[in-house]
Amino acid sequence: MFVSNDVSxxxxxxxxxxxxxxxxxxxxxxxxxxxxxxxxxxxxxxxxDLQFARNQITALIGPSGSGKSTYLRSLNRMNDRxxxxxxxxxxxxxxxNQPDIDVYEMRRRVGMVFQRPNPFAKSIYDNxxxxxxxRGTTDKHELDEIVETSLKQAALxxxxxxxxxxxxxxxxxxxxxxxxxxxAIAVKxxxxxxxxxxxxxxxxxxxxxxxxxLELKKQYTIIxxxxxxxxxxxxxxxxxxxNQGRVLEYDTTSHIFTNPQVQITSDYVSGxxx
Amino acid sequence: MKTTQQLEKQLKRHSKAAKLEIWGKVVSFSxxxxxxxxxxxxxxxxxxxxxxxxxxxxxxxxxFLTEKKWNPGITDANxxxxxxxxxxIVGSFLITILSAIVATPFAIGTAVFMNEISPNKxxxxxxxxxxxxxGIPSVVYxxxxxxxxxxxxxxxxxxSGFGVLSGTCVLFVMILPxxxxxxxxxxxxxxxxxxxxxxxxGATQWQTIYKVVLRAATPGLMTAVVFGMARAFGExxxxxxxxxxxxxxxxxxxxxxxxxxxxxxxxxxxxxxxSLQNNxxxxxxxxxxxxxLVFNLIIRLIGRKGRLQ
Amino acid sequence: xxxxxxxxxxxxxxxxxxxxxxxILLALLGYILVSGLPQLSWHFLTAPAKxxxxxxxxxxQLYNSFYLLILAMLISFPIALGAAxxxxxxxxxxxxxxxIRTAIEILSSLPSVVVGLFGFLFFVVxxxxxxxxxxxxxxxxxxxLPLLTRSIEDSLRTIDLSQREGGLALGLSRWETxxxxxxxxxxxxxxxxxxxxxxxxxxxxAALIYTAGQSAPALDxxxxxxxxxxxxxxxxxxxxxxxxxxxxxxxxxxxxxAKAISSGSSAxxxxxxxxxxxxxxxxxxxxxxxxxxx
Ligand SMILES: Nc1ncnc2c1ncn2[C@@H]1O[C@H](COP(=O)(O)OP(=O)(O)O)[C@@H](O)[C@H]1O
Ligand SMILES: [Mg+2]
Numbered sequence: 077m078f079v080s081n082d083v084s085x086x087x088x089x090x091x092x093x094x095x096x097x098x099x100x101x102x103x104x105x106x107x108x109x110x111x112x113x114x115x116x117x118x119x120x121x122x123x124x125d126l127q128f129a130r131n132q133i134t135a136l137i138g139p140s141g142s143g144k145s146t147y148l149r150s151l152n153r154m155n156d157r158x159x160x161x162x163x164x165x166x167x168x169x170x171x172x173n174q175p176d177i178d179v180y181e182m183r184r185r186v187g188m189v190f191q192r193p194n195p196f197a198k199s200i201y202d203n204x205x206x207x208x209x210x211r212g213t214t215d216k217h218e219l220d221e222i223v224e225t226s227l228k229q230a231a232l233x234x235x236x237x238x239x240x241x242x243x244x245x246x247x248x249x250x251x252x253x254x255x256x257x258x259x260a261i262a263v264k265x266x267x268x269x270x271x272x273x274x275x276x277x278x279x280x281x282x283x284x285x286x287x288x289x290l291e292l293k294k295q296y297t298i299i300x301x302x303x304x305x306x307x308x309x310x311x312x313x314x315x316x317x318x319n320q321g322r323v324l325e326y327d328t329t330s331h332i333f334t335n336p337q338v339q340i341t342s343d344y345v346s347g348x349x350x
Numbered sequence: 351m352k353t354t355q356q357l358e359k360q361l362k363r364h365s366k367a368a369k370l371e372i373w374g375k376v377v378s379f380s381x382x383x384x385x386x387x388x389x390x391x392x393x394x395x396x397x398x399x400x401x402x403x404x405x406x407x408x409x410x411x412x413x414f415l416t417e418k419k420w421n422p423g424i425t426d427a428n429x430x431x432x433x434x435x436x437x438x439i440v441g442s443f444l445i446t447i448l449s450a451i452v453a454t455p456f457a458i459g460t461a462v463f464m465n466e467i468s469p470n471k472x473x474x475x476x477x478x479x480x481x482x483x484x485g486i487p488s489v490v491y492x493x494x495x496x497x498x499x500x501x502x503x504x505x506x507x508x509x510s511g512f513g514v515l516s517g518t519c520v521l522f523v524m525i526l527p528x529x530x531x532x533x534x535x536x537x538x539x540x541x542x543x544x545x546x547x548x549x550x551x552g553a554t555q556w557q558t559i560y561k562v563v564l565r566a567a568t569p570g571l572m573t574a575v576v577f578g579m580a581r582a583f584g585e586x587x588x589x590x591x592x593x594x595x596x597x598x599x600x601x602x603x604x605x606x607x608x609x610x611x612x613x614x615x616x617x618x619x620x621x622x623x624x625s626l627q628n629n630x631x632x633x634x635x636x637x638x639x640x641x642x643l644v645f646n647l648i649i650r651l652i653g654r655k656g657r658l659q
Numbered sequence: 660x661x662x663x664x665x666x667x668x669x670x671x672x673x674x675x676x677x678x679x680x681x682x683i684l685l686a687l688l689g690y691i692l693v694s695g696l697p698q699l700s701w702h703f704l705t706a707p708a709k710x711x712x713x714x715x716x717x718x719x720q721l722y723n724s725f726y727l728l729i730l731a732m733l734i735s736f737p738i739a740l741g742a743a744x745x746x747x748x749x750x751x752x753x754x755x756x757x758x759i760r761t762a763i764e765i766l767s768s769l770p771s772v773v774v775g776l777f778g779f780l781f782f783v784v785x786x787x788x789x790x791x792x793x794x795x796x797x798x799x800x801x802x803x804l805p806l807l808t809r810s811i812e813d814s815l816r817t818i819d820l821s822q823r824e825g826g827l828a829l830g831l832s833r834w835e836t837x838x839x840x841x842x843x844x845x846x847x848x849x850x851x852x853x854x855x856x857x858x859x860x861x862x863x864x865a866a867l868i869y870t871a872g873q874s875a876p877a878l879d880x881x882x883x884x885x886x887x888x889x890x891x892x893x894x895x896x897x898x899x900x901x902x903x904x905x906x907x908x909x910x911x912x913x914x915x916x917a918k919a920i921s922s923g924s925s926a927x928x929x930x931x932x933x934x935x936x937x938x939x940x941x942x943x944x945x946x947x948x949x950x951x952x953x
Pocket of ligand 2: 146
């Protein structure tokens with residue numbers, strides 16, 4: 077499973093290959109610098125510094141246990157009470173990993189969708205509206221409008237528009253996940269983090285979800301963890317390959333899939349891994 | 351770069367959510383502290399009152415624990431007050447141990463039946479009945495003891511019918527549902543594959559139950575029994591109604607006797623605060639409290655040992 | 660003896676043991692209901708007690724039981740809820756938490772007579788509340804707190820971690836997530852726990868005999884001014900409950916029909932517990948369905 081260094085140095089292969097995005101039309105909105113994540117004494121992320129381009133989809137791939145979720149959850153500090161995260165997380169020029177950052181305000185800008193759909197035990201409408209109400213949007217018309225546009229953006233509106241008052245727990249897996257996306261974008265975030273959002277879905281729902289993400293890219297910067305390489309290939313502009321807590325390769329998706337520079341990446345994307 | 355500064359300011363503003371978070375933590379922690387304060391208060395108060403017998407009334411602790419005459423109002427030939435708590439201590443332990451000895455086989459047997467032999471009937475009949483009986487108030491047990499058990503004892507053994515035997519019977523029935531339902535939990539936590547592995551090796555069902563299931567569930571079963579004992583030891587009214595309340599060393603199981611709780615419930619209202627008679631009762635309460643701590647400790651030790659295995 | 664025979668004997672014995680236990684338990688229930696139900700009548704449930712004569716009722720005691728129950732639940736629920744929230748949602752796994760948990764466990768294992776005696780010492784004597792509803796309600800609160808806290812904590816545990824993460828990811832504080840997402844979802848199971856604990860409180864006597872007292876002054880059910888001494892709402896009056904009543908008339912025995920009254924009262928207590936049990940299950944299921952169905 078483990079490919080030792082001397083194998084990779086015998087060929088033209090490199091040990092680590094990182095190319096950060098450089099595209100004037102899609103400037104960097106989020107990046108990590110010298111990020112280290114520890115679970116207790118165990119270091120789960122090191123050498124994991126990436127930059128993310130605005131209005132693009134970046135895919136994080138790699139074998140399971142390589143640290144993709146750990147990295148992603150550090151970006152909006154969902155790991156705060158679980159892990160120790162050192163280093164800087166630069167969001168539009170501000171280090172959001174400082175202790176005096178208001179994480180609640182920050183998470184409204186950096187939203188997250190999880191692996192397992194987690195709709196709340198509320199009506200479909202309230203799933204989306206209640207966080208808005210808590211932050212002072214009480215006007216009924218305004219709420220109705222946000223609920224509708226969010227559901228439309230998440231490609232769920234047509235299916236649920238007559239059932240907005242029904243319990244969200246009665247939705248199917250694919251619908252529930254899209255509700256979670258609608259819920260996340262209703263608070264108008266800037267960046268959307270998704271951790272294997274399609275892993276619990278059937279192929280049809282998955283492909284619908286991918287279409288939705290491609291649509292959402294126009295408004296949001298999207299970072300998605302996926303174990304499905306075809307999916308990364310279909311939707312992302314950039315891909316980072318994680319292995320054992322490090323990013324071994326980061327480049328445009330087409331480079332990663334057609335011309336990987338690191339032996340392990342090559343093995344992984346060609347399916348020869350493990 | 352102005353926008354960066356603006357953003358930083360926005361992100362460092364103390365938001366409503368952050369304020370609510372502090373508020374929530376403070377409120378919920380205060381509630382928790384209140385409970386802790388109650389515990390400390392109870393132990394502190396009872397201990398300070400209970401110690402007064404020895405500190406301000408100068409009763410010898412050893413005499414208190416070993417003397418057999420309980421008559422705090424009276425002084426003996428040497429001018430010492432008669433505060434020998436041994437009869438009550440013995441009474442409490444006696445009914446606790448006896449009722450546990452009787453209840454344990456019944457409770458564990460029933461639990462095994464419910465969980466291993468006939469889970470269907472267990473779930474349909476026994477489970478609801480035990481759950482319901484766990485909730486029956488102890489005065490009801492006391493009343494039934496008084497109107498059924500005491501007359502029966504009187505008819506069979508003569509005498510008044512009040513005594514350790516009646517107390518044991520009442521406590522046996524009272525702790526039976528509790529011990530049973532906790533034993534069921536203990537058996538349930540034994541993984542299914544233990545049984546399958548044993549049966550696959552050709553063991554009979556009884557061998558599997560006896561050698562594998564009961565052995566694996568031992569810590570949980572012990573916890574259940576100790577829990578039942580703690581309940582029996584601390585039970586006041588049901589026991590007080592049937593034991594006869596004579597602060598004497600029980601000569602036989604059918605003689606009237608007394609327990610710590612029974613003397614407490616009958617005595618506290620009839621003594622004057624601060625008097626020796628009253629302090630001596632608080633000392634009994636202190637013994638009761640300490641014993642409940644000991645039971646707690648035993649349950650903890652069993653739990654820890656169970657986890658280490 | 661070969662193992663097959665041994666197996667048969669053992670299993671047969673277990674059948675016997677279980678049957679015997681069912682018999683004992685059913686006989687117990689049967690006795691209570693058969694001897695008690697015939698006593699029940701509107702008069703019995705509403706009339707005041709008579710000390711030396713036949714034919715009294717338990718109206719005042721029954722009312723006192725409910726009044727104390729409601730007061731005790733009103734005091735203990737918010738405290739238990741707060742404590743459970745802190746323990747499950749906020750507390751970290753360290754020695755402080757362990758110590759606090761131990762303290763709560765100790766409280767739950769204290770004999771209720773000890774809790775009652777403390778209530779007597781502190782509320783009745785020290786705070787000069789006398790034998791009163793208020794003293795009784797506090798004693799019942801102490802008795803109820805540890806188990807209610809644990810039951811609410813268990814209810815919180817049934818709500819998946821992903822629900823909490825969902826709230827946090829929307830930029831909600833943990834407090835908002837708990838109060839707006841977790842608690843509503845946990846209501847069915849919290850309610851079940853609350854009703855079951857209400858059953859325990861309803862039947863408790865040892866904690867009350869020296870706090871709420873052993874006498875039940877007549878009440879004037881037309882006077883709802885809580886400051887009047889005969890008002891049912893007055894929290895400063897002594898209030899013997901149904902459970903205490905059973906104990907009292909059986910230990911003093913000056914009532915000619917003590918046995919009949921006790922039978923009736925026991926049946927009322929057991930029926931109340933039965934109703935609490937069924938209500939808990941039914942309401943819990945019902946609410947859960949409402950929460951999750953389309
Ligand atoms: N809460 C946690 N506590 C301790 N270790 C964890 C925790 N979560 C993940 N890990 C460890 O960190 C490493 C990376 O895990 P993760 O980020 O979940 O990987 P991936 O998402 O790539 O599968 C793994 O070794 C995993 O065991
Ligand atoms: Mg993962």
